[in-house]
Amino acid sequence: MIDTATQLANVVLQEGASAPAIPAQAAAALAVGLAAFGAGYAERGIGAAAVGAVAEDESLFVQGLIFTVLPETLVILALVVVFLVG
Numbered sequence: 001m002i003d004t005a006t007q008l009a010n011v012v013l014q015e016g017a018s019a020p021a022i023p024a025q026a027a028a029a030l031a032v033g034l035a036a037f038g039a040g041y042a043e044r045g046i047g048a049a050a051v052g053a054v055a056e057d058e059s060l061f062v063q064g065l066i067f068t069v070l071p072e073t074l075v076i077l078a079l080v081v082v083f084l085v086g
Contacts, residue, residue: 025085027085028081028082028085029082031078032075032078035074035075035077036074036075036078038071038074039072040071042074043071046067046068046070046071047068050064050065050067050068
């Protein structure tokens, strides 16, 4: 498994070549896209549970809102990567 990961890293980074296979800006865009996809996937279940909890007890609104917003921090941190790379 480690040998496969090393070979994959060599292919992506193209060791010995003058430039990597993926430019830095493309890698940053991919990171933001995947982070947004992961956040959306996480919010799917959290949002459904939060709506159900609020329907049962309205005092859980703030807690449900906080749990729904937490996955968005993934996207914010991925955007930090864009500004660091770009």
